[in-house]
Amino acid sequence: MKINKKFWIPFSLAIVFYAVVQFLLSSGTLNPYYENTLFLICINLIFAVSLHLIIGITGQFSIGHAGFIAVGAYVSAVLTMKMHLPFLLAIAAGGIAAAIAGILIGVPSFRLKGDYLAIATLGFGEIIRIILLNIDYVGGAAGMNVSRLTNWTVLFFSVLITIIVINNFTKSTHGRACIALREDEIAADAMGINTTYYKVIAFVIGSFFAGVGGALYAHNFYIIQPQVFGFLKSFDILIFVVLGGLGSLSGTVISTVLLTIVSIYLQDYPETRMILYSIVLILTMIFRPQGLMGTKEWTDLFKKYGKMGGNQNGKQTVA
Amino acid sequence: MELIQQLINGISLGSIYALIALGYTMVYGIIKLINFAHGDVFMVGAFTGFYLITVFHLPFVLALVLTMLITALLGVVIERVAYKPLRNATRIAALITAIGVSLLIEYTTIYLRGAQPAAYPDDIIPNKTIAISGLTISSQSIVILAVSVTLMIILELFIHKTKTGKAMRAVSVDADAARLMGINVDRTISVTFAIGSALAGAAGVAFGIYYIKIEPLMGIIPGLKAFIAAVLGGIGIIPGAMVGGMLLGIVEALVSAAGFSLWRDAAAFLILILILLFKPSGLFGKNIREKV
Amino acid sequence: MANKPLLEMKQVGVQFGGLKAVSNINLEIYENELVGLIGPNGAGKTTIFNLLTGVYPPTEGEIRLQGESIVKLPPYKITQKGISRTFQNIRLFKELTVLDNVKAAYHSLAKHSILSSVFRLPSHFSGEKEIEEKAVSFLKIFNLDSKKDELAKNLPYGQQRRLEIARALAANPKLLLLDEPAAGMNPKETQELMELIRFIQREFHLSILLIEHDMPLVMGICQRIIVLDHGQKIAEGSPEEVRNDKRVIEAYLGEEVVS
Secondary structure, eight states, X not given: OOSOHHHHHHHHHHHHHHHHHHHHHHTTOSOHHHHHHXXXXXXXXHHHHHHIIIIIITOOOOOOHHHHHHHHHHHHHIIIIISOOOHHHHHHHHHHHHHHHHHHHHHHHTTOOHXXXXXXXXXXXXXXXXXXXXXXXGTGGGOEEOOOOOOHHHHHHHHXXXXXXXXXXXXXXXXXXXXXXXXXXXXXXXXXXXXXXXHHHHHHHHHHHHXXXXXXXXXXXXXXXXXXGSHHHHHHHHHHHHHHOTTOHHHHHHHHHHHHHHHHHTTTOHHHHHHHHHHHHHHHHHHOTTTTTTTOOHHHHHHHTTOSOSOTTTTOSOO | OHHHHHHHHHHHHHHHHHHHHHHHHHHHXXXXXXXXXXXXXXXXXXXXXXXXXXXXXXXXXXXHHHHXXXXXXXXXXXXXXXXXGGTXXXXXXXXXXXXXXXXXXXXXXXXXXXXXXXXOOTTSSXXXXXXXXXXXXXXXHHHHHHHXXXXXXXXXXXXXXXXXXXXXXXXXXXXXXXXXXXXXXXXXXXXXXXXXXXXXXXXXXXHHHHHOEEOTTTTHHHHHHHHHHXXXXXXXXXXXXXXHHHHHHHHHHHXXXXXXXXXXXXXXXXXXXXXXHHOXXXXXXXXXXXXX | OOSSOSEEEEEEEEEETTEEEEEEEEEEEOTTOEEEEEOSTTSSHHHHHHHHTTSSOOSEEEEEETTEEOXXXXXXXXXXXXXXXXXXXXXXXXXXXXXXXXXXXXXXXXXXXXXXXXXXXXXXXXXXXXXXXXXXXXXXXXXXXGGTTSXXXXXXXXXXXXXXXXXXXXXXXXXXXXXXXXXXXXXXXXXXXXXXXXXXXXXXXXXXXXXXXXXXXXXXXXSEEEEEETTEEEEEEOHHHHHTOHHHIIIIIOSSOOO
């Protein structure tokens, strides 16, 4: 059986975790402070893992992720608040709308490299924000009030699905195609990989989940405003992915959890937080550019201790 | 007439963009880095000028020169501390570091003096308006244009007539060859940053005088727009940055004049997308292919 | 030798700005041929490779693979049609393992879709298994299977070159383009490479076009040699003929000819 211990053990642990938290929440024993932290961690995880696919795996330096999040947030909010449609439908719609934005941005961007792609995506993110600022139907600058519909069940399974989908994609020939294109686009083309197609796919999947995250975000904080979805938000998520290690899903997860906790701890001192982040970012790039985990996954650490036996894939990051 | 009035506004704005764009284009030309922190140097220039004028009561010209020296120093410090160690790193690592420096400057400024805006006194340049056939041109506009044009002319002379200028051109074409010719590449890069940052500082003071209100995050959007202007003219090409800056300022003013002022910022990004789609090398640029 | 050529280039030229990198190129390669492409640096050899693999289109002329024009095709499609290559400066996927580098070349032959991988359907597992088996057996042929889990960037130079050839072959080409495969190799390694290339040609029944500066290698294994200088073809023929061609000696080989 190919779906082996590597999948079922973490999966079962996750389900147990879900059940425990669900119990604590329904019985009212979980402190709202911890509940908020947990929810924020989960939302940030969806943002970061979706960006990881675009930047970390496929090497497309996209720093306008907040734009996709905004699309998901606003579309879902309009569906629930203005059209009174069910929450789950709104989440799906948010994801799909963001995915469409992903295609619109991905297709013209495919011929841009490195710095230029970064600036173009930043520009797109800003255009989306400015457009939202000018639409009165969604409240313009004042924003839009959104009921709190995000609950633990929806949130948990959204995160789980995001991670599983992106992990499954990565550990397949398709993920390999993306990594190859990240490593050397010309060589990837020369080996028969349709690099344009995979760049767009990465954008679509990444933006879809960003939109889902945006929908969950919108229905968690009572109000959404365009200024929240500016490049500062894009940079926040970028920092999660970069510090965790560009190309490592586990690294992204770990750094997102840690940094979200730090940011909540420092939420009364936003300048201190940003100064700290920026210094850590600069030092990391100078002294340890591969971030926390480079391109390795947590399972690679276990290889050394022979815990997950019988696996011929050794140090590979892709099965 | 309203149109021409806006055009004049556009030229003033455009010269500010041009001054900032020059810094971007020179740095990109020489080390292929988009200096994300450049917009924040512009902001530091605005605040430095502000404090020199209001707290130290320095006259305009002295404050301007001193600001330019201070921002030049800031530029060199940033380069030596944050960018030099990454000269051989991937472009993405350098770009991320630049983002880090940008955030650091912004939030340190907020930490030190708060996020609230400050207001330049509106009488630094005696408030006269000149009326020509129905148009009113403020003395501010004239001074800004004069200062910008003067600085750009000085820059052009420097680049083409001095040894250091020649070195800058050499290093941007081929750093290794330049080194073999005996050019001190490190020093040349530092000088490039110094000059670019000084111009950004001047732009900051000009902005303060023209628009009065300054705040710690003011550098982000003009910074991005100035970068777009540099790309429009052809990144790495100095006359391109000047033309690009002017064009962008004029386009923005015209968009405002047409009644779409809320969309002003979007206009710049749209121009960026169009350039990158149709002529990524910019108006004056040449296509450079990657060697396979 | 078949009557119809596998590959034809007719009047091919490419111009970059004012510079004509290559012009008036007419050549044919037949099935199962081992052809050498030689000439001074800057003669346009790699440019020909780039034209053949679609890195840029020719500004004039026609290129046909098995009778079909390939000039308007994107590089990945040309590879799928049957032309594969190695690069002058090795372009391995550095952060991928040796095995994954080869697996990447099988990607275009994979039949399982993205959805199948995301939902871990049976077709994903069978598809991945097939790729794994093919890639491992391929590495065995090249004696690289013991290093299959090593990151490509950690291999010694000679093995990196071999891996690049293995990867190019995994893409199942009819025509294999090798760009200076012996660069940086000592005589013993070059000898091994010669045997490897001969072996590949026999075993996989394909045509090989080889750019090289190493004359013993070229003269030793090529059935036919094409000589380029300043973007134009100046000679073509058997190693014997080319060796004694006056223009070739003048432009490239020099008076002391390698025997």
